[in-house]
Structures are given as structure tokens and as C-alpha cells.
Amino acid sequence: MTPAIRLLESQGIAHQVTSYELENGSGSYGLDAARALALSAASVFKTLLAQLDDDRLVVALVPVDASLDLKALARAAGTRKARMAEIATAERTTGYLVGGISPLGQKKRLPTFIDEGAMSLETIHVSAGRRGLELSLTPNDLIALTAARVVDLARRGSLCE
Incomplete structure (x- = not known):
């Protein structure tokens, strides 16, 4: 049981919770999860950590078939620039491995931003805190548990991240 699952159960x-087999995938854990579980990629959200120009870390959730608009994230967080956090920093800060970072049950609670597309869904799917394990x-x-702000963060067909 992961910290994310324990948090949901305690609340x-x-x-x-759904598990799936990791096979030779696309290199995108989120897209692989969507395919393995026969879910719409628009309903599966990846958890990304970004570092703001004032060095604060924030969490951003966007659909796995989209990229994160770092400029929009920076604006929402009240700074001018954001960049993706280093892998080691993301893992150390959250307590999860990349590809299995859950927005729930992280070691350190960080400001969280979720793409507004989540609001059109009945169910959202995020990592349960381990590769091959998904939460619905x-x-x-999810917004209540993470105190997330809902903003327009997702870009399709761009190279934002």
C-alpha cells in the first residue's frame, strides 16, 4: 500500500485502485497506463514537478496526451518562469519514483495546480504512487485533498513539456 492509497483510505x-503490467511501452508512463487500462488519455493525468524562478517547487497535473505549459504554470504561481524540476529533486521531494509520482501522499506538501480539463470528467486517473498502479x-x-488550483495548463501538440 502506498502513501497515496493510505491517505484516501484514512479520509x-x-x-x-487498478494495477497493470508494465511492458515495453512508449516511454510515457501515463500513456502506457491509459492503453493498458483502456482509459481515455484525456482522463489520465500525469503528475509533474516544476521549479519556479524563486526556487519554489510546485506540482502540476495535466492529461497524459498533453504537455505542460510552463509559462501558464508560472503565471498561476505568481512568478515569471518555471522549469521542470530535476528527476532527483522530484523523487527526493515527493518520496516517489518518476513514472509513479502521485499527487497524493507526497513527503512534502507542495502548491498544486491542475488543468481545468479535469473539471469536465466524472473520474480522474492518477498514479497511486508506484509504476503500474493507478488511482481513480x-x-x-483530488482538488480538495491537494488544495489544488484549477487553471489552464495543458497544451496539445506543443513542446512545452
């Missing part, structure tokens, strides 16, 4: 939040819950529950 009595309705959720579902309502967007409102």
Missing part, C-alpha cells in the same frame, strides 16, 4: 474518500477518484476529491 474515507471513494476511490478505485473524482476531480473534486
Whole structure:
């Protein structure tokens, strides 16, 4: 059981945990999860860590079929620039390995931003804290648990990240 699952259970939040086999994938853990679980890529969100120009770390959640607009994230966080956090920093800060970083149950609670597309979904799917393990819950529950701000962060067909 991961910290993310323990958090949901301790709070009595309705959720579902699904596991899947990791095979020779696309190199994108989120897209691989969507394919393995036969889910719409627009409903599976990846958890990304970014570092702002004032050195604060923030969490951003966007659909796995989109990229993160770092400029939009920086604006939402009240700074001018954001860049992706180093892998070692992301893993050390969250307590999870890249490809399995959950927005829930992280070692250090960070400001969290979620793409507004989540609000059109009945169920959102995020990592449960381990590669090959996915959580399903309502967007409102995820937002409440992470104190996330809902903003326009996702870009399709761009090279933002």
C-alpha cells in the first residue's frame, strides 16, 4: 500500500485502485497506463514537478496526451518562469519514483495546480504512487485533498513539456 492509497483510505474518500503490467511501452508512463487500462488519455493525468524562478517547487497535473505549459504554470504561481524540476529533486521531494509520482501522499506538501480539463470528467486517473498502479477518484476529491488550483495548463501538440 502506498502513501497515496493510505491517505484516501484514512479520509474515507471513494476511490478505485487498478494495477497493470508494465511492458515495453512508449516511454510515457501515463500513456502506457491509459492503453493498458483502456482509459481515455484525456482522463489520465500525469503528475509533474516544476521549479519556479524563486526556487519554489510546485506540482502540476495535466492529461497524459498533453504537455505542460510552463509559462501558464508560472503565471498561476505568481512568478515569471518555471522549469521542470530535476528527476532527483522530484523523487527526493515527493518520496516517489518518476513514472509513479502521485499527487497524493507526497513527503512534502507542495502548491498544486491542475488543468481545468479535469473539471469536465466524472473520474480522474492518477498514479497511486508506484509504476503500474493507478488511482481513480473524482476531480473534486483530488482538488480538495491537494488544495489544488484549477487553471489552464495543458497544451496539445506543443513542446512545452
